[in-house]
Amino acid sequence: MITVAFHKQDRIALGVKTNKGILDVQAAAAKDSEWRGVPATVEALLAGGVESRQLLARLTDAVYGEDSLFHPEEELAFAPAVPAPSKIICVGLNYKKHADECNMAYPATPILFSKFANALAGHQEDVPIPAASQKVDYEAELAIVIGQTASSVSKEEALSYVYGYCSANDVSARDLQFTTSQWLLGKTCDKFCPIGPYLVSAEEVGDPDQLQVRTYVNGELRQNSNTSDMIFSCPEIISYISQHMTLNPGDVILTGTPEGVITGFPAEQQVWLKDGDVVTVEIEKLGQLTNTFRNA
Template sequence: MRLTTLRRDGETQAGRVADGEVVLLPYRDVGELLASGADWRERAAEPTSPSVPLAEADFAPLTPHPEKIICVGVNYASHIAEVGLPTPEHLTIFAKYSRSLIGAYDDIVLPPQSRAVDWEVELGVVIGSPVRHADAEEALAAVAGYTIVNDVSMRDWQLRTSQFLQGKTFEASTPVGPFLVTPDEVDHARALDMTCAVDDTVMQKAGTDELLFPVGEIIAYVSSIITLVPGDLIATGTPAGIGAARKPPVFLAAGQTLRTAISGLGEQANRCVAG
């Protein structure tokens, strides 16, 4: 199953993607659908009307208002090597706020206060049922589906202090979506190809099978700290190829388009505009 959240008439609405159409569901967004009960899959599969052509869809952030956005850092050996950090013994985690989220085809407004806006393709995980003190198997059972996240980062703000949230959660900077794809369609995203390109130049290319801490371990670890609830979003980390690690560094500029794709999950295309 493939779900999405669209903008319609100044509001948002969840939908199920099927046969080139988005079948509209009676929920404001995918997060509200997931929170509607353990039978959300059955609810999402019910025949409803109307529908809109997929080609005309205006994609909102997949889960516009998650209770939590958990991000994982330094989770690919290639990225650890390019930034010169030791291999972590434990997960590196930080948070974002929902105001940072944008849709899969929305513009990225480059903030005037940053001169170092960078890209990070990441596998996104959306939680479908409450999970606390889980082992890895129980953790995977709590996954509603997978999506694409680009953890667009303002490096000059991120590196101001040892606590780098301030460079990670600028308002309207993080594309999420366009789809939630259920685990059965992508084998729990165990081996999906990932790319991130600026215009036509591929900057990052890797596979989700390169994660140091895989999805089940990530969810289990976080669930030992706090309860994860339906609609929560986890970004699992980025591979090598970030702009800040290049010599000389390369960052996003107005007029460029950031293109992010994960096989089986779709793609994003976000035009960069001056703020």
């Protein structure tokens, strides 16, 4: 199943991607009382487990002939594909070739940092360039979305706790990031975590450690790699984090970025993101996430 979150009046609504467009779940469920239990938000979908997903699939099939319930994607104002995670956990320096381009040793254990909810942004949403930064960078990343409460899980069982995956951009203000040894300041500026446009359930994706990852800046290919280059695999990341904190449905894990970021270029070739730049993150099976950068 492929879902989206979109702005509808004063709230964020749940949609299902189909060949006819995006199904407005709330509008469809309102047609008949038998659909009263259908999840109408991303949060309800994730909390409801397999039962909620099956019910949503049955609703989609039942109303497929009613064209008025479906919207063209270009008419939607996308919200973050996961609008309200309790945690956004990021893994740093997790691709071999990215570590190589930064002349840094491969970490012995995952390097973890966090972003906060203010950093979330949706597909096609403008990302402000902070006035305090002159070195804003892109980072294409596979995002894992947790579907079941996970605590101290093994690597072997870790993927069974995943609901699905998204494309994400771990936007980073490098000058702020490296002001101190703590990366937080440069990582969680407003809208520095675009995620989407789709939330794709795990069975549609298959092996998350075999996905092509690309980034384009104004149409120019900058990153071109595969999640197989990760130092710590998706199961290893989930298991490691769960040994130290409980993961809840809807929690988002950004798994690191491959080579090709601006900070990996020689100093004389570093041209940082500027007003009007359009960045597209494309991950195999997860669609294209596009954002325009604007001076704050």
